[in-house]
Amino acid sequence: MSGATLTTGTHVREACRAGLLTGQTSGLAPGFAQANLVVLPADWAQDFLLFCQRNPKPCPLLDVTEPGQVAPTRAAPTGDLRTDLPRYRVWKHGELVSEPTDILAFWQDDFVSFVIGCSFTFEAALLRSGVPVRHIELGRNVPMYQTNIPCAPAGRFHGPLVVSMRPMKPADAIRAVQVTSRYPSVHGAPVHLGMPDQLGIADLARPDFGESVPFHDGELPVFWACGVTPQAAIMAARPPLVITHSPGCMFVTDLRDEELAVG
Amino acid sequence: MSGATLTTGTHVREACRAGLLTGQTSGLAPGFAQANLVVLPADWAQDFLLFCQRNPKPCPLLDVTEPGQVAPTRAAPTGDLRTDLPRYRVWKHGELVSEPTDILAFWQDDFVSFVIGCSFTFEAALLRSGVPVRHIELGRNVPMYQTNIPCAPAGRFHGPLVVSMRPMKPADAIRAVQVTSRYPSVHGAPVHLGMPDQLGIADLARPDFGESVPFHDGELPVFWACGVTPQAAIMAARPPLVITHSPGCMFVTDLRDEELAVG
Numbered sequence: 001m002s003g004a005t006l007t008t009g010t011h012v013r014e015a016c017r018a019g020l021l022t023g024q025t026s027g028l029a030p031g032f033a034q035a036n037l038v039v040l041p042a043d044w045a046q047d048f049l050l051f052c053q054r055n056p057k058p059c060p061l062l063d064v065t066e067p068g069q070v071a072p073t074r075a076a077p078t079g080d081l082r083t084d085l086p087r088y089r090v091w092k093h094g095e096l097v098s099e100p101t102d103i104l105a106f107w108q109d110d111f112v113s114f115v116i117g118c119s120f121t122f123e124a125a126l127l128r129s130g131v132p133v134r135h136i137e138l139g140r141n142v143p144m145y146q147t148n149i150p151c152a153p154a155g156r157f158h159g160p161l162v163v164s165m166r167p168m169k170p171a172d173a174i175r176a177v178q179v180t181s182r183y184p185s186v187h188g189a190p191v192h193l194g195m196p197d198q199l200g201i202a203d204l205a206r207p208d209f210g211e212s213v214p215f216h217d218g219e220l221p222v223f224w225a226c227g228v229t230p231q232a233a234i235m236a237a238r239p240p241l242v243i244t245h246s247p248g249c250m251f252v253t254d255l256r257d258e259e260l261a262v263g
Numbered sequence: 264m265s266g267a268t269l270t271t272g273t274h275v276r277e278a279c280r281a282g283l284l285t286g287q288t289s290g291l292a293p294g295f296a297q298a299n300l301v302v303l304p305a306d307w308a309q310d311f312l313l314f315c316q317r318n319p320k321p322c323p324l325l326d327v328t329e330p331g332q333v334a335p336t337r338a339a340p341t342g343d344l345r346t347d348l349p350r351y352r353v354w355k356h357g358e359l360v361s362e363p364t365d366i367l368a369f370w371q372d373d374f375v376s377f378v379i380g381c382s383f384t385f386e387a388a389l390l391r392s393g394v395p396v397r398h399i400e401l402g403r404n405v406p407m408y409q410t411n412i413p414c415a416p417a418g419r420f421h422g423p424l425v426v427s428m429r430p431m432k433p434a435d436a437i438r439a440v441q442v443t444s445r446y447p448s449v450h451g452a453p454v455h456l457g458m459p460d461q462l463g464i465a466d467l468a469r470p471d472f473g474e475s476v477p478f479h480d481g482e483l484p485v486f487w488a489c490g491v492t493p494q495a496a497i498m499a500a501r502p503p504l505v506i507t508h509s510p511g512c513m514f515v516t517d518l519r520d521e522e523l524a525v526g
Contacts, residue, residue: 170455170456170457170458170461171454171455173456173457174440174452174453174454174455174456177437177440177441177444178440178441178444178452181440181441181444189437189441190437191434191437192433192434192437193433193436193437193456193457193483194433194436194456194457194483195433195481195483198433198481218458218461220456220457220458263526
């Protein structure tokens with residue numbers, strides 16, 4: 001399967017549905033927003049919807065389905081969330097039990113799907129603005145850290161804010177605030193910069209998730225709310241069944257990155 | 264003269280013109296933009312206009328008059344720049360020679376007046392956004408520092424960027440970037456944050472202009488381009504004659520602060 005032909009969300013989703021794409025989506029369908037997926041039974045979905053509403057920076061909702069609905073009406077009306085991701089993860093009581101390429105066998109009529117904005121959109125905007133992004137330059141996963149900041153709890157869901165970190169020169173950090181502020185539905189502006197100890201982060205070289213990246217002289221750490229936050233809250237709650245995307249294997253929507261920009 | 268009655272730019276200018284207001288304008292005509300004034304003979308004004316064009320962050324022009332024109336058409340069409348400031352400073356060859364309450368006796372037909380945006384506008388916006396501003400809380404003048412960053416030279420004008428500094432918590436610094444980005448004609452977004460040594464500033468407790476302010480735990484220094492930059496460049500060039508506002512005795516315009524906001 002050549003990535004060169006997958007230039008739209010529809011192309012990527014059709015390739016997934018046909019079993020032709022089972023790996024990472026980074027770089028595919030440039031300009032189209034990619035998203036995190038969380039699928040929960042309806043009785044857990046209510047709490048999770050409230051958790052996202054109360055913590056919009058780490059949990060920016062692009063779309064939420066009705067129970068049993070397989071197409072996310074706003075994000076990709078022709079999509080099928082059961083088949084249109086390259087790979088899924090199925091968790092039972094907090095344990096990973098399967099990593100299938102579709103979830104037809106697991107589907108329930110009471111499943112509610114959450115399509116959650118992802119940092120790819122604002123990173124593309126940073127690069128277009130001439131702001132370098134270290135982990136992309138190095139081909140690594142972004143470093144992520146658990147903080148000492150609690151999310152607002154909702155029902156059975158609670159947990160700390162998880163942040164991603166990008167080292168930047170001060171002038172680039174200022175530009176990054178301006179650029180990412182335009183994208184509130186994909187984490188938006190940074191939540192912190194410069195003082196990791198204030199977040200309870202002792203050592204930037206030892207991220208809790210992802211990979212560490214080096215700092216150059218005169219760079220500050222800039223922190224954004226991260227989509228791992230809701231995943232961590234879900235795993236801690238150990239629902240009987242939850243399905244997510246497999247890391248890096250995102251749901252590619254019909255929404256243009258620029259459609260998500262305010263102003 | 265009670266400040267309570269001076270609720271518009273017109274009121275303040277009329278009070279100045281009548282000789283009833285000869286002191287600082289801070290807090291008067293809330294919501295109306297206050298401005299720095301620079302008046303130069305036409306043969307020096309050309310270079311200065313180019314200097315401002317090349318250094319818009321420290322020298323944001325709200326209005327520039329034709330030679331001899333006393334009313335700034337955009338900023339205050341009914342104003343008279345010879346009489347409508349509380350107090351002026353007259354400089355000859357770089358030396359302060361007079362601090363009059365009007366400049367009728369000094370006026371020349373070839374004078375070009377520059378009305379330059381001032382940080383009062385963005386500070387008011389910061390306060391409205393709930394971002395504390397230390398020097399305002401303490402009733403002090405803002406601390407200002409000469410940097411190691413050269414302005415783009417223009418003709419006889421050159422010199423370093425001068426910055427003002429406000430200590431802020433990281434989250435407030437991020438909000439301050441968002442808020443002040445809306446006001447490009449009054450210095451706009453910060454030029455730097457967090458690392459004063461990168462600007463050649465050795466000791467924040469010893470500003471080159473204004474007064475020092477204390478830092479609280481966990482605050483970063485946030486730096487904005489400052490209107491003292493063009494003043495310093497003018498003084499260094501030692502033109503035969505230049506007139507400026509007296510510190511704190513600003514020209515109060517008809518422009519609303521919010522009229523200067525983009526978006």
